[in-house]
Amino acid sequence: MSDDDKNPARQVITDYAQTHFRYFRTADGTVYAQRKGHPVARPIRSQGTTGSHRQELMVGLFRDGLGVFNGTALKEALDLIEALALTEETQPVHIRVAPGFDGATWLDLGRTDGQSVRIHPTGWDVAVPDPREVCWRRTQLTGELPLPVKDSNGKGIDLLLRLCNFATAETECLAVAWLIGCLGPSVPVPAPFLTGPQGAGKSTAGRMLVRIIEGMSGDLRRAPKDEENLTTTVAAGWVTALDNLSHMTPDLSDAMCRIVTGAEDVKRALFTDGDVFRIGYRRPMLLTGIDVGVIRPDLAERLLPLRLERPKVRRTEAELWAEYSEVLPVILGSLLDLTVTVRAADADIPTDLRMADFAHLCAQLDTATGFSCLAAYRASQDELNDDVIEGDLLAQTVLKHAAGMTPGEEARMSSSEWLHALTGLYSGEECRPLPKGWPTTGKVLSDRLKRLQPTLAARSVVVDWGRTGAARYIAMTRPAAPPAHQQDPLH
Structure with missing residues (x-):
């Protein structure tokens, strides 16, 4: 065969790539490449x-007998393929959880054969998605999950709760609600904060909670030193779990708020002068620690305190994890x-809580099971509001000032006049x-009051600007009547 009849190496590679x-x-x-018939995609770069x-x-x-090609031929072929793909x-790519057709959602089991769980309104099944x-999209953080067991009659939930040391039944139902929320690709869920002695x-x-979603390779991590490292970790997995937190810096607190409810970062592409790339994320988070000190009000609305107690009987790590691995399916x-069952339940959407989607999920869980999950969620938010107030002397002073107002009374002053009045009240x-920090x-x-506005409203002190x-x-007002949800615990 003459040289003119031979296909250039880049043409052989391009033809093979487009065929397979x-x-x-x-x-x-x-640009992503996806082997035909397989759901996993890889960026070609x-x-x-x-x-x-x-x-x-x-x-x-x-393996198909076409030979071994040098780097130049592969680069030229991939350059052409990338240009054609543009x-x-x-089409979006997803990590671990994704929306599907006809109201279904998918859970990636992380298997090499591509089998995933399709959760739809009438049930769930294991299949390879179209x-x-x-x-x-998979990364090193994408662990493999076992094939789930059908028709378990709720036995697995009892097994999980028996392995954990949750202090109360209310804490248990909140943990279950969070796990259900993690399976929803579009439902922001508050970050559980596991506390206890x-x-x-x-x-x-x-x-244990993380590995139900991320597989046995899922683990807790220490809090990163800066927001950029946190963003990188978050973008590479689904559940981000930070262990043994003892202090919450303002930057870390703000970053967690954005992660829970969703955000996007723009960074400069490497080896370019002006190109950028976008990193969008909204991820479930989980935190552990004994105490993180003062909690900022905006983060408090996105936390879910789960208290644990010391077990009465100790077990070895090997024994505990052997049992967990066995019952994980x-x-x-x-x-x-x-x-x-919960997604099919009909329940009203609470309108007075910041994380309304999660509150609705709690209400659906109550309808489906008879739990008191929504009441437990409200109680947890009240507890967090108490923590915010106890750690903020300005909030305590505002509440002291409001205590001297009659119900329905409104006080209007400029920000400077309020500063003078509250400072005098605190100094006495x-x-x-x-x-420090006053x-x-x-x-x-004014800026501090804006952050405290939801916390003060939960204590029947309404702050507004005009x-x-x-x-x-x-303007500061004490409403004449308590909020509706305090009048009627059923709503």
């Missing part, structure tokens, strides 16, 4: 240790059964020195 793989792009322009597309292309060419329609319905098994219980099957006749200007006071002509004011 499907190429598409996401909304941010990243990835050099990751979990297996890059370049590697699987090289292995496929070699003209295709976009690649055009769901594209999975030393030796209560907080880290062990945290691992039953636990997962029972959780899926309960998820289907003995002229106590002001604490507002020094009316603007700082303007009269050219003058701005802050």
Whole structure:
């Protein structure tokens, strides 16, 4: 055969790739390769240790007898494939949990054969999803889950709760509600904060909850030193679990708020002058620790305190995890059964709680099981509000000022006048020195009150802002009646 009749190496690679793989792009322009008939997709530019597309292309060419090609030919072929894929329609990729067709959701089991769980309104089943319905993206944090057991009759939930050391039945139902929320791709869920005395098994219980969703390789991690490292970790997995927190910096607190309810970061692409790439994320989180000190009000609304107690009988780690590994298929099957039942339950949506989607899920769980999950969630939020107030002297002073107001009374002053009044109230006749962090200007006071607004509202003190002509004011009101949910515990 003459040299003119030979196909260039890049043409051989391109023809093979287009025959065996499907190429598409996401909304941010990243091009992915997906072996035809398989739901797992890999970015074609990835050099990751979990297996890059370049590697699987090289292995496929070699095993099918087409030869071994040099790096230049592979690069030229992938450049052409990437350019062609940029003209295709976009499709999202998902980690662990994804929305499907007809109201279904999918759970990636992390298996090499692509089998996943399809959760739909009439039940759940294990199947390989259509690649055009769901594209999975996997990283080193994507562990393998066992095949769940069908028709477990709720046995797995009891097995899980027996292995954990939750202090009360209310704590148990909140933990179950959080697990159900983790299986929803579009439901923001508050971050459980496992607390309790030393030796209560907080880290062990945290691992057990995480591994139901992330597999036996899922684990707790220490809090990263900066937000960029936290974002990288969050983007690579589904559940982010931070262990043994003892202090919550303002930056970490703000980052957690964004992770729980969803955010997007934009970063400069490497080796470019002006290109950027986007990292969007909304992930379930889990925290453990004895005490993290002062909790900021905006984070408190996104936390779910779960208290544990010290076990009466100690067991070895090997014995405990051997039992957990054995019953995990039953636990997962029972959780899926309960998820289907809860999603089909009809319940009103509470409108007075920040995490309304999770509150609705709690109400559905109550309807399906007879639990008191929503009441437990309200009680946990009240407890967190108490923690915020106990750690904030300004909030305590505002409540002291409001206690002298009659129900229905409204007080209007400028921010500077409020600062003078509250400072005088705190200092008192003995002229106590002001604490570190006390507002020094009316603007700082106004900003602090905006953060405290939901916490104060939960204690029947409404703070609002307005303007009269050219003058701005802050209004403080004590409502004449308590909030509706305190009047009627059924709503």
